[in-house]
Amino acid sequence: MSAEEPEHVGPEGAEVEDVESRYVPPPEKTLEEILAADQEDESLRKYKEALLGASTAGAVVVEPNDPRRVLVKQLALVVADRDDVVLNLTGDISQLKKKTFVIKEGVSYRIRIDFIVQREIVHGLKYVQKTSRLGVPVDRMTHMVGSYPPKEEMQSYTTPAEDAPSGMMARGSYSVHSLFTDDDKNEHLKWEWSFEIKKDWKD
Template sequence: MSKQPEIDQELVAEDTAGYKVTDKKTIAEYANLDAEDDSLKKWKESLGLSTGALIGDPNDKRRVVVLELRVDVEGADPIIINLETPGALQSLRKSPIVIRERSRYQRRLRFRVQHEIITGLKYLQSLKRSGIRVDKSQEVCGSYPPNTVDKPYYEKTFAEEEAPHGMLARGTYDVTSKFVDDDGVTHLEFAWQIEIKK
């Protein structure tokens, strides 16, 4: 069995040239903007900007709650990890997700936003083998209002990838996944492994 993966401390979000983060507003401030405009009011309510429809535990201070990691591998049952289960992140560090070489696979993440609007949420991923980074990616997820009873979570599906192949590509890769927003807040960071097999 391979050693447990470590968090890649050098995984940092890249800035988008020319993009400037705007001042933060509360849900109530957004809801009250142009309050006399009925069409804007309906549009804001459809986004969940009316404070009555919001979900989330007021005692849970997290703004982004990552609920589930799913890996769909061609020709195999989906691998679904409920990240809200106690010990799930520790278990994920110990048991690599096995992918056959040349298989097509796709990652999906399910998450909830609570308490306030999140702007510029990004998913960062680093892939290392024997301590050497072999890949780094950054995917912009978008901006999201808090979830509502009608829309209890968001899903992000990433581009389909093909597992590497050949004797040198087989083995265990350490993965660091990280959720960061425009304010530089890291909402979740965790280490896990992928094992490429013949």
């Protein structure tokens, strides 16, 4: 799994969009195609089997009634020495924007996304987050999550640590548009939520 520092986009945001638009993902391959390639190379074959684990035995289907390959389960706000604050992403996600995370100004935090991959390998997962305040965009970040094989177990990605803004002018409510997508521009889940910057956790 690979991860990159978030891209904070200001007035030069168009340059980032241009770079992304020029990127051409590699051709998507099924598990069978990946396993069939390089069969004569014993060490490479064993490596792929170890990497894919149970996937070598056939398609892994965790929720057969759900045709999606990526099932995003929850988003958590992770702060050292505090319990994770969790947003459940399996229910009515239209209600999520009514629930607000409280973040203490200046604190270092991470965002963790828990998900299940089923059926086939997913290439180039990407987490995109756009933040606005009073309808005005204030931040955008893109995290390259990586490529994942199907597994019965939950998998997760945690963003690099970031410091919440601080100061009286930074305090207040923010709205967030989140998107979990991939190299093929499949939208695995798109949701809205909000957080509030406060002087302290209980203010």
